[in-house]
């Protein structure tokens with residue numbers, strides 16, 4: 057039970073998604089990815105930042121009445137690879153998954169190199185190879201420009 061003391065009890069929600077183990081300070085970016093920073097959001101959202109956990113500090117975001125899809129999970133994995141997703145129905149966790157950094161990323165991030173062919177008029181979707189996950193580092197398959205975490209979160213589309 058001693059370990060239990062350290063974990064924060066998240067107040068239950070009836071239906072929706074609990075996004076847990078978000079890297080400290082990244083919850084606002086997660087919200088941006090999920091479109092929750094728009095002014096017209098009707099979902100009930102709760103955020104906990106800098107929560108103490110057994111592996112250091114973390115952020116938690118709860119979104120009521122919405123289940124997060126796999127496209128959104130891929131995006132979250134780019135800025136916070138340790139994140140876990142709990143899908144809640146009727147106050148019960150029906151699905152628990154960890155985001156997974158894909159080997160390739162297509163169409164989620166745009167290349168920061170403005171002269172890159174993927175930023176020109178050609179119908180080419182930006183595509184990156186994931187070089188490492190800790191810290192996250194991706195490389196454009198067209199111009200070989202590498203992008204780190206801060207640049208990635210600025211260029212998420």
Ligand SMILES: [Zn+2]
Pocket residue numbers: 167168169172173174196197198199200201
């Ligand atoms: Zn490029």
